[in-house]
Amino acid sequence: MITYECRTLRTLADEERWPELLGLYRESRAIGAALRGEAQGAAETAPLGHLIAYGAPPELAARLFDQDGEPGSAATVGDHDAGPLWEVLATRHSWLRLAPLLGPARVRRLVRHTRVLLGERLDPGDEPDRDGVPLALEPWEQAGWEPGGRVREYLRTGGARRSLLTLPAGREGLGPVELPEPGTQVRELAATRLLAAAVPWATARCVRGSGPAAAARLATVPRVTGGYLPFGAVYPALLQAASEGPGRGSAQGRIAIWQLLAAMTGEPGLSEVNTLVARLRCFTWHEPADELRFVHLALEDPATGLAWAVSGAAYETPG
Known part of the structure; x- marks a missing residue:
């Protein structure tokens, strides 16, 4: 158990006593995991892990994930405070600094994709992604937001800032729409399962029909304020929805969306995904109960006659 008060830990950080803080982290996490379980041990040490991950030199901060100590002493992909420690x-x-230092494959993968989202250019031949997710942003991934908005902005002493999750973001370009009869539901598709897994706090459905027909499956009223937007315009909010909650990061959201798009094409590959994105019709709408954090989106593929809809509101989500 960590016996220092938070202000003492911050004093040690101010004095850059990073080896001492790392030793305290590893010892406390191992003891907590042994006595109270892995999840509780991770939660108790997360604020200290945040201090180290944020402020320590990379050679030391990367050792948070080293698995060469006592059982339970290393941070995992799931360790988080305001956001995942990785x-x-x-x-x-930069990835250039971190690549020689990080061991666990899952941590390496997520750190790499985070650096991609932040605009770092990586060598495409360096550790190709196991699912074929590119190590460079496609043009439609860059539209609509700046690099600084793609990942949470973390604060030194804890906490993070992030843009508000709303899709649609406003009513500009939208108008009154009378939704049609709901489309015939199509079950047991991999893309539907992936969409539900990507945004677990929302409801996902697939129908044979248009985007509005898919929206009619989930909308609470027959007449909405809605309209079509290009995929590049909805991608930022969709990525944020897929990384909602302190235990998920933007890299996980990006990977989830690429897996979803690949499943929708039926022929995974960069050119196939880009062709799909170019033809997708994205219908988004407002709900009467919308407040602060919500997503209402239908992805219509004219080539297959299928449309996927996802709709829900994010409140306090579990890590």
């Missing part, structure tokens, strides 16, 4: 680390140092 994402905090990835916002602080």
Whole structure:
């Protein structure tokens, strides 16, 4: 158990006593995991892990994930405070600095994709992604937002800032729409399962029909304020929806969306995904109960006659 008060930990950080803080982290996490379970041990040490991931030199901060100590002493992909510890680390140092230091494959993968989202150019031949997710942003991934908005902005002493999740973001370009009869539901498709897994706090459906026909499956009223937007305009909010909650990072959201798009094409590959994105018709709408954090989106593929809809509101989500 960590016995220092938070202000003492911050004093040690101010004095850059990083080896001492790392030793305290690893010891406390191992003890907590042994006595109270892995999840509780991770939660108790997360604020200290955040301090180290944010402020320590990369050679030391990367050791948060080293698995060469006592059982339970290393941070995992799931360790988080205001956000995943691996994402905090990835916002602080380039992949060039971190690549020689990180061991666990899952951590390496997520850090790499975080650096891609932040605009770092990586060697395409360096550790190709196991699912074929490119190590460079496609033009439609860059539209509509700046690099600084793609990942949480972490604060030194804890906490993070992030843009508000709303899709649609406003009513500009939208108008009154009378939704048609709901489309015939199509079940047991991989893309539907992936959409539901990407945004677990929302409801996902697939129908044979148009985007509005898919929206009619989930909308709470027959007449909405809605309209079509290009995929590049909805991608930022969709990525944020897929990384909602402190235990998920933007890299996980990006990977989830690429897996979804690949499943929708039926022929995974960069050119196939780009062709799909170019033809997708994205219908988005407002709900009467919308407040602060919500997503209402239908992805219509004219080539297959299928449309996928996802709709829900995010409140306090579990990590």
